[in-house]
């Protein structure tokens with residue numbers, strides 16, 4: 001079997017074990033901030049969800065000098081609209097404590113970026129202080145995704161419903177019209193990224209859903225490409241994380257510094 005297929009299957013197996021052993025933490029007291037509203041009201045050409053991500057299966061270690069709160073504050077100073085925080089420990093070197101610490105120190109809404117497969121993880125997300133969770137279409141059956149989506153709504157969490165393929169989106173739209181839909185330009189089975197995926201899927205995004213383009217965004221021309229394709233927001237991880245100064249990295253990406261694009 002190919003290495004990448006083994007990795008995705010392994011991640012999901014790990015999540016099943018984690019759920020089986022999950023002890024729910026006491027709820028933290030942090031102020032909820034609307035993820036959806038933040039994305040809908042950006043001052044930039046595209047709203048930015050800036051990702052706090054130390055490592056990934058496709059890139060290995062991305063940032064050696066990793067302090068989640070320092071990075072989140074730099075993103076806030078760079079006027080990101082929202083944050084995405086990896087909480088998976090085994091494959092992304094994240095931690096659920098990072099999300100809580102960030103919520104206690106930064107005023108931006110925070111998406112919990114993990115592989116949510118069970119109701120207990122949705123409850124856990126609310127308790128650790130997340131404002132939103134990721135639900136991955138390629139990982140969840142549509143009916144189960146809808147159940148998790150509704151549970152999240154009852155707990156005051158927004159959902160970023162992510163798809164890679166047109167087929168997955170069509171299946172989800174038969175049972176649910178998500179408020180926020182992300183097209184992941186990364187194929188989770190091959191790990192290859194191509195922003196043409198955003199353009200290919202764009203005609204299928206319902207007009208009332210907020211359209212996010214995720215992964216593989218490195219420079220200003222990528223922003224203009226996905227904007228022209230219809231995206232209203234971008235989720236960017238590696239290209240910001242691998243730089244030394246995350247505030248400046250946002251300015252560079254959006255062409256707000258003299259030497260950009």
Ligand SMILES: O=C(O)c1ccccc1NCC(=O)[C@H](O)[C@H](O)COP(=O)(O)O
Nearest residue numbers: 056057058059214215216217236237238
């Ligand atoms: O990033 C990976 O290698 C990865 C592998 C398997 C499943 C998910 C993976 N990443 C999650 C994401 O999609 C990204 O963290 C996110 O969209 C940001 O992407 P990028 O800007 O390319 O870091």
